[in-house]
Amino acid sequence: MSVYWNVRAKNLSPYVPGEQPKDRQFIKLNTNENPYPPSPKVIEAVKEAAGDRLRLYPDPECTEFREAVSKRYGVKIDQVFAGNGSDEILAFAFGAFFEKTILFPDISYSFYPVYADLWDIPYCPVSLKNDFTIKASDYKVPSDGAVFPNPNAPTGIAMPLGDVLSIAEFMEKQKKVLIVDEAYNAFGAQSVVPHINKYKNILAVHTLSKSASLAGLRTGFAIGSEELIEGLKRIRDSFNSYTLDRLALSGAAAAINDSRYYDEINKKVISTRERTAEILRGIGFNVLPSSANFLFISFPKIDGTEIYSKLREKGILVRHFKKERIKDYLRVTIGTDEDMDKFIKECKVITENH
Amino acid sequence: MSVYWNVRAKNLSPYVPGEQPKDRQFIKLNTNENPYPPSPKVIEAVKEAAGDRLRLYPDPECTEFREAVSKRYGVKIDQVFAGNGSDEILAFAFGAFFEKTILFPDISYSFYPVYADLWDIPYCPVSLKNDFTIKASDYKVPSDGAVFPNPNAPTGIAMPLGDVLSIAEFMEKQKKVLIVDEAYNAFGAQSVVPHINKYKNILAVHTLSKSASLAGLRTGFAIGSEELIEGLKRIRDSFNSYTLDRLALSGAAAAINDSRYYDEINKKVISTRERTAEILRGIGFNVLPSSANFLFISFPKIDGTEIYSKLREKGILVRHFKKERIKDYLRVTIGTDEDMDKFIKECKVITENH
Numbered sequence: 001m002s003v004y005w006n007v008r009a010k011n012l013s014p015y016v017p018g019e020q021p022k023d024r025q026f027i028k029l030n031t032n033e034n035p036y037p038p039s040p041k042v043i044e045a046v047k048e049a050a051g052d053r054l055r056l057y058p059d060p061e062c063t064e065f066r067e068a069v070s071k072r073y074g075v076k077i078d079q080v081f082a083g084n085g086s087d088e089i090l091a092f093a094f095g096a097f098f099e100k101t102i103l104f105p106d107i108s109y110s111f112y113p114v115y116a117d118l119w120d121i122p123y124c125p126v127s128l129k130n131d132f133t134i135k136a137s138d139y140k141v142p143s144d145g146a147v148f149p150n151p152n153a154p155t156g157i158a159m160p161l162g163d164v165l166s167i168a169e170f171m172e173k174q175k176k177v178l179i180v181d182e183a184y185n186a187f188g189a190q191s192v193v194p195h196i197n198k199y200k201n202i203l204a205v206h207t208l209s210k211s212a213s214l215a216g217l218r219t220g221f222a223i224g225s226e227e228l229i230e231g232l233k234r235i236r237d238s239f240n241s242y243t244l245d246r247l248a249l250s251g252a253a254a255a256i257n258d259s260r261y262y263d264e265i266n267k268k269v270i271s272t273r274e275r276t277a278e279i280l281r282g283i284g285f286n287v288l289p290s291s292a293n294f295l296f297i298s299f300p301k302i303d304g305t306e307i308y309s310k311l312r313e314k315g316i317l318v319r320h321f322k323k324e325r326i327k328d329y330l331r332v333t334i335g336t337d338e339d340m341d342k343f344i345k346e347c348k349v350i351t352e353n354h
Numbered sequence: 355m356s357v358y359w360n361v362r363a364k365n366l367s368p369y370v371p372g373e374q375p376k377d378r379q380f381i382k383l384n385t386n387e388n389p390y391p392p393s394p395k396v397i398e399a400v401k402e403a404a405g406d407r408l409r410l411y412p413d414p415e416c417t418e419f420r421e422a423v424s425k426r427y428g429v430k431i432d433q434v435f436a437g438n439g440s441d442e443i444l445a446f447a448f449g450a451f452f453e454k455t456i457l458f459p460d461i462s463y464s465f466y467p468v469y470a471d472l473w474d475i476p477y478c479p480v481s482l483k484n485d486f487t488i489k490a491s492d493y494k495v496p497s498d499g500a501v502f503p504n505p506n507a508p509t510g511i512a513m514p515l516g517d518v519l520s521i522a523e524f525m526e527k528q529k530k531v532l533i534v535d536e537a538y539n540a541f542g543a544q545s546v547v548p549h550i551n552k553y554k555n556i557l558a559v560h561t562l563s564k565s566a567s568l569a570g571l572r573t574g575f576a577i578g579s580e581e582l583i584e585g586l587k588r589i590r591d592s593f594n595s596y597t598l599d600r601l602a603l604s605g606a607a608a609a610i611n612d613s614r615y616y617d618e619i620n621k622k623v624i625s626t627r628e629r630t631a632e633i634l635r636g637i638g639f640n641v642l643p644s645s646a647n648f649l650f651i652s653f654p655k656i657d658g659t660e661i662y663s664k665l666r667e668k669g670i671l672v673r674h675f676k677k678e679r680i681k682d683y684l685r686v687t688i689g690t691d692e693d694m695d696k697f698i699k700e701c702k703v704i705t706e707n708h
Binding site for chain 1: 356357358359360361362363366368369370371374376382385387388389390391392396397400401404405406407408409410411412413414417438439441442445449450451452453468469471472473529530531554555563567568569570571572573581582584585587588589590591592593594595596597598599600601602605
């Protein structure tokens with residue numbers, strides 16, 4: 001605490017991202033990075049952009065990147081917003097659309113309450129059902145809007161598209177915004193993007209960090225009606241006019257244009273996920289049905305902290321959340337088949353005498 | 355205006371950056387970019403970072419970049435904050451340190467009132483003196499803090515270090531923060547950085563966009579006491595944990611480490627500025643004394659819009675602000691000697707019959 005901080009700085013509880021170890025080599029299954037490298041076309045595009053023109057400001061309209069998204073998703077360019085990762089887009093969206101009580105799941109991306117506090121927005125965490133699914137009817141109540149990931153994180157469970165759209169329809173009548181955080185969408189859930197012309201209040205937020213293997217490039221995009229995109233731009237241009245550098249813009253456009261490469265690696269991730277889930281269930285783990293690039297698992301007689309620590313000792317990093325309902329669960333990113341074999345081997349050792 | 359926007363989004367008047375033309379080749383003297391390319395070591399570092407590791411999140415601590423700043427400026431690493439350009443750092447600083455009325459010059463960086471509105475901070479623009487200098491005593495009044503660039507923009511006029519420190523000293527007694535925006539500092543003004551251990555309330559904000567020829571890389575840093583840096587981190591980590599990508603982090607560290615290259619190109623910019631100022635004065639222009647990489651000029655009998663338009667017709671872009679006291683002035687970025695010769699030639703044509 002410092003005498004120089006204002007009330008906001010004093011009261012915030014900032015988000016804590018997953019560990020990024022610098023000293024030791026881990027099998028890193030803790031921050032949902034893609035185990036496969038980015039498309040070679042991305043690397044090429046970035047190297048091409050690394051030249052004397054770095055002395056000039058980037059395109060504030062992010063035209064090349066937004067055009068690529070527009071073509072790939074069949075939407076207008078003015079229905080696309082480009083941001084520094086989906087985190088930045090979410091921060092802008094909270095700043096643009098909400099001011100009274102908003103809704104999001106109690107077990108979800110732990111950045112949501114932090115954004116709400118940053119902008120001084122009251123919020124109401126809505127309990128997941130016992131099976132960790134989101135109950136759509138809980139969101140069809142008066143509110144100032146809602147946000148949830150689909151599939152949800154850290155559970156990995158997808159909500160059927162019909163349910164998502166029914167919430168959007170309810171909120172549209174009240175002219176409230178529904179943010180659908182589609183960070184993990186490429187791994188199984190159905191996207192709302194084909195429906196944004198019907199539901200002007202849906203903002204679909206995407207990141208290139210997971211499905212495009214570009215966590216290190218800090219790029220994301222949102223798709224929604226022109227007026228939602230314009231709202232995001234108003235906040236961005238009151239914050240930092242250029243949040244994407246020339247290298248990120250070129251690399252992101254190249255990634256969006258190379259869907260063939262990414263479809264292939266993400267199919268591998270999904271297949272490894274299904275194989276891993278089956279083996280884990282076979283040795284007694286409770287594994288939630290995942291549509292993401294991670295699994296959310298628990299073992300009946302061992303607490304989460306213990307499994308986490310034993311895996312860490314063996315050089316395997318997974319994510320553990322010290323939160324009441326999920327403290328016995330671990331979120332395990334899907335790595336390569338080789339990574340997962342090592343992970344499964346250690347899981348067997350840890351659990352075999354229980 | 356949209357029914358989905360909150361009061362903030364409706365009321366904001368976002369910052370409008372200088373034009374970044376895409377269609378036509380201009381001599382671009384409108385956004386204070388450095389006319390010389392970035393250090394070859396920066397390009398090399400970026401290309402080196404463009405590889406498979408882009409699939410992994412960047413270092414959230416920005417260690418390599420902050421260490422480079424720490425060594426170059428002789429401060430502790432915990433006295434350094436890394437950001438996505440100085441604009442992002444200023445946005446965080448407004449969010450962390452102010453809540454009541456803050457002070458900044460009426461003629462200054464036009465993003466300051468926008469940041470204040472974004473965070474709902476009242477502000478009081480303080481008039482520059484008739485000669486466009488900042489009067490230090492105007493800032494030695496009760497307030498919630500202050501911000502100004504040194505040298506000021508768009509005037510280019512530097513404030514003597516003693517005056518800056520006297521304001522900091524006054525504000526320190528009230529435990530209020532003074533942000534000194536040193537974006538253009540490398541071109542002449544004296545920096546407050548050597549004094550941050552004495553004045554715990556000074557935050558010096560730097561960008562690599564101008565003096566390091568890296569407007570396209572979106573990097574900046576702030577230097578101040580550990581508690582000010584911690585305050586910035588609290589806001590950043592409630593907004594977006596990773597605002598600098600792997601490429602930007604590597605390039606920025608390489609730039610900071612190659613001060614020899616940058617000292618040389620910036621000396622050339624200063625020498626071109628002095629030569630240009632002298633010639634412009636010789637043909638009747640009023641040229642404010644600049645310590646920046648731009649000149650702020652007017653011509654007695656022709657209004658600013660007219661000179662701006664005539665230059666634009668000839669393929670030369672400068673910046674014109676439609677603001678009462680300065681509407682007859684133009685801000686002209688210092689380009690290469692060749693650029694400035696073309697600019698001077700057109701200025702002579704425009705003014706010769708007056």
